[in-house]
Amino acid sequence: MALVMETGELAAFLDETFPQVKGEFAIDSLNDDELIVRLKVAERHLRPGGTVSGPNMFALADVGIYMAILARIGKVALAVTTNASIDFMRKPASGADLIAKIRLLKLGRVLAVGEALIFSDGDERPVARASMTYSIPPK
Template sequence: MTIQMDRDSLNAFLRSEFPQVPFISVDTVARENVVVRLSVRDEHLRPGGTVSGPTMFGLADVAIYLAILARIGPVALAVTTNASIDFMRKPEAGRDLLAECRILKLGRVLAVGEALIYSEGGEEPVARCSMTYSIPPTRG
């Protein structure tokens, strides 16, 4: 797959179009995958000091979206149409989360992606997510 947006252009797009997530950034973009970071803040924690499920779901959603944009370019209106997430273990306290994403299928109107979420420095994923996105038709 060809890369249409690199790390800097994805981060600029994220800041411009989604200023509500200043704690999310793209670490790397490669042909095979995209790695997106969530800088964990106090508001992401649930009782017991672990990162909340909704926070991990949000990271996966943004990360897979950005992995799709890395391939198709800046299409702001691509939307999630299906999602499934498995929470497998407790994230390690005090560490950022990293979502390693890959695109499983990239069609004309649908894209399917997968994210494995890790605590930074951890070897075992804390969550696994798959999502399908609808890509709006291009007008020309």
């Protein structure tokens, strides 16, 4: 499905609709096949031991898949997560942003399914993988 929102419009919509996460995420790239989004890691994202916490990795996947869906369907704030699964595979690097590569596996009229592979910036080995399903409200 073709893009109906570009990077700047998506970022502005996220900031406006979800001010509680304003400045936390940045879109690195967006095309018809993939969205790459970054969690700008700060001390508030860390758990004891200096690694990014699981809830923050989950948030990165959730926000990334949500934005990939909106990039294709437009401003639908009430598209909501209905199912989520995340596998934590290794400890993220300390002092590095987290990068999520997002692919939509299915974009239907009512449901969308996406996948996020999360990496520490500068490392090719994934630290987590998430799969999420979203419900798209009727128009």
